[in-house]
Amino acid sequence: xxxxxxxxxxxxxxxxxxxxxxxxxxxxxxxxxxxxxxxxxxxxxxxxxxxxxxxxxxxxxxxxxxxxxxxxxxxxxxxxxxxxxxxxxxxxxxxxxxxxxxxxxxxxxxxxxxxxxxxxxxxxxxxxxxxxxxxxxxxxxxxxxxxxxxxxxxxxxxxxxxxxxxxxxxxxxxxxxxxxxxxxxxxxxxxxxxxxxxxxxxxxxxxxxxxxxxxxxxxxxxxxxxxxxxxxxxxxxxxxxxxxxxxxxxxxxxxxxxxxxxxxxxxxxxxxxxxxxxxxxxxxxxxxxxxxxxxxxxxxxxxxxxxxxxxxxxxxxxxxxxxxxxxxxxx
Amino acid sequence: xxxxxxxxxxxxxxxxxxxxxxxxxxxxxxxxxxxxxxxxxxxxxxxxxxxxxxxxxxxxxxxxxxxxxxxxxxxxxxxxxxxxxxxxxxxxxxxxxxxxxxxxxxxxxxxxxxxxxxxxxxxxxxxxxxxxxxxxxxxxxxxxxxxxxxxxxxxxxxxxxxxxxxxxxxxxxxxxxxxxxxxxxxxxxxxxxxxxxxxxxxxxxxxxxxxxxxxxxxxxxxxxxxxxxxxxxxxxxxxxxxx
Numbered sequence: 001x002x003x004x005x006x007x008x009x010x011x012x013x014x015x016x017x018x019x020x021x022x023x024x025x026x027x028x029x030x031x032x033x034x035x036x037x038x039x040x041x042x043x044x045x046x047x048x049x050x051x052x053x054x055x056x057x058x059x060x061x062x063x064x065x066x067x068x069x070x071x072x073x074x075x076x077x078x079x080x081x082x083x084x085x086x087x088x089x090x091x092x093x094x095x096x097x098x099x100x101x102x103x104x105x106x107x108x109x110x111x112x113x114x115x116x117x118x119x120x121x122x123x124x125x126x127x128x129x130x131x132x133x134x135x136x137x138x139x140x141x142x143x144x145x146x147x148x149x150x151x152x153x154x155x156x157x158x159x160x161x162x163x164x165x166x167x168x169x170x171x172x173x174x175x176x177x178x179x180x181x182x183x184x185x186x187x188x189x190x191x192x193x194x195x196x197x198x199x200x201x202x203x204x205x206x207x208x209x210x211x212x213x214x215x216x217x218x219x220x221x222x223x224x225x226x227x228x229x230x231x232x233x234x235x236x237x238x239x240x241x242x243x244x245x246x247x248x249x250x251x252x253x254x255x256x257x258x259x260x261x262x263x264x265x266x267x268x269x270x271x272x273x274x275x276x277x278x279x280x281x282x283x284x285x286x287x288x289x290x291x292x293x294x295x296x297x298x299x300x301x302x303x304x305x306x307x308x309x310x311x312x313x314x315x316x317x318x319x320x321x322x323x324x325x326x327x328x329x330x331x
Numbered sequence: 332x333x334x335x336x337x338x339x340x341x342x343x344x345x346x347x348x349x350x351x352x353x354x355x356x357x358x359x360x361x362x363x364x365x366x367x368x369x370x371x372x373x374x375x376x377x378x379x380x381x382x383x384x385x386x387x388x389x390x391x392x393x394x395x396x397x398x399x400x401x402x403x404x405x406x407x408x409x410x411x412x413x414x415x416x417x418x419x420x421x422x423x424x425x426x427x428x429x430x431x432x433x434x435x436x437x438x439x440x441x442x443x444x445x446x447x448x449x450x451x452x453x454x455x456x457x458x459x460x461x462x463x464x465x466x467x468x469x470x471x472x473x474x475x476x477x478x479x480x481x482x483x484x485x486x487x488x489x490x491x492x493x494x495x496x497x498x499x500x501x502x503x504x505x506x507x508x509x510x511x512x513x514x515x516x517x518x519x520x521x522x523x524x525x526x527x528x529x530x531x532x533x534x535x536x537x538x539x540x541x542x543x544x545x546x547x548x549x550x551x552x553x554x555x556x557x558x559x560x561x562x563x564x565x566x567x568x569x570x571x572x573x574x
Binding site: 052102111115118169171176195236286 | 384423478503521532
């Protein structure tokens with residue numbers, strides 16, 4: 001009787017011990033995995049269509065816009081305004097570090113609006129014209145209006161810093177009849193009747209996730225398959241919330257450009273940023289991005305040989321044992 | 332859930348003697364004209380908004396901390412007219428539109444306690460003090476007018492004759508707005524730096540000097556949509572200085 005009990009106990013204890021051993025080994029593997037592949041902040045590629053982009057300049061030197069064919073409605077004295085008519089402008093627009101830059105799409109035009117950023121006063125923009133003295137601007141926002149044709153002839157508009165794409169605010173202003181802004185076009189033959197867009201909303205877009213390779217070259221990125229996000233219409237994509245910059249400027253968290261969307265959905269924005277710097281705000285929620293550790297690990301080219309090794313081992317080890325057993329029983 | 336409590340609060344507002352103490356600071360009250368009061372809180376649906384660009388105005392400082400629905404005071408206009416009160420939370424989950432009737436003598440001084448401001452006191456405690464924008468407007472004979480531009484602010488703590496007027500506005504995500512007052516420097520409005528900006532997206536802080544008697548001050552709110560400066564002229568009622 002005693003013997004039977006002891007045998008039963010042993011039968012129970014052995015699998016239990018093996019289970020514990022497997023548990024310990026699995027924990028060690030996960031730990032080792034963490035050592036080999038430290039947690040990386042995935043890289044995001046934003047591909048968005050939006051009526052509105054706003055950012056605070058993190059690198060003044062790279063945020064300069066070479067402007068041709070623009071119009072200024074309320075030009076300051078240093079831009080030689082023509083009384084009662086829009087002032088044409090061809091100039092280099094150089095925003096100051098920390099200045100707020102907005103690109104506002106309209107059905108006929110795109111407005112570039114420059115203003116002082118939060119916490120930065122003084123001069124926010126320098127307008128440079130050929131053979132003219134620099135025109136420094138402070139105080140009220142400064143707006144340049146570009147007909148679509150003029151924008152298409154320019155280099156993509158830079159986006160460098162922290163800010164937002166789209167807006168989730170529900171407009172409550174009572175609809176009013178606002179007369180269009182008349183801009184001369186071409187050689188003055190026709191005029192453009194410019195109207196504002198229905199709202200500064202985001203039309204939609206996708207965010208692709210790229211993992212960063214864990215070893216060797218830090219700069220290596222790789223595509224994480226099936227890790228694309230759709231951004232719903234009407235959201236606000238915020239970048240750089242809570243990030244702190246250096247030298248008083250905004251942190252350099254988003255690098256990208258905006259052009260006129262060929263399909264008429266506002267401005268087409270393409271930009272790179274880190275996943276931890278981006279939040280998507282819909283009218284009811286705030287969302288952040290994350291790419292699963294396993295998903296990124298599977299796609300990581302520097303990890304792939306290790307995974308291949310493990311997979312081969314798992315396949316080969318039982319196979320070899322089975323072959324050995326077959327040979328042994330035949331003898 | 333709190334609906335059964337409402338008749339009790341209503342009766343409390345009518346108890347004589349509560350507002351009769353003449354020597355002590357006068358506690359004025361206004362009660363809602365409609366029963367139950369019309370308010371809406373649902374985290375799963377979008378905001379019930381509408382009306383003017385300015386959705387909130389507070390004269391004087393608000394203590395930091397949660398929004399306290401049982402101590403909402405509104406400046407008392409002199410004519411004792413019914414007030415249209417609109418409220419909306421920054422995230423748009425809460426909104427309210429009600430008419431309040433003054434139950435106390437009105438002389439244009441001091442504040443009027445809204446009794447009750449809301450039956451959702453607990454839900455509103457989840458908001459910061461400045462996250463619920465509210466503003467009153469005088470009711471017209473036709474009722475409450477959309478786009479009414481005479482504003483009566485909520486009252487915070489006012490010390491002496493200088494106070495800050497906090498204006499909360501829904502610029503529709505247009506990004507740039509400022510306030511112009513004759514004879515004063517422009518006041519630029521700042522974007523709200525918070526998670527969700529559904530109900531309002533910008534705030535402007537104006538310095539205000541109070542007079543001995545109540546007065547009405549005018550200003551122009553300019554919202555720049557990138558093409559046109561959309562101007563609206565507002566008048567705001569300022570109570571007399573509290574001595």
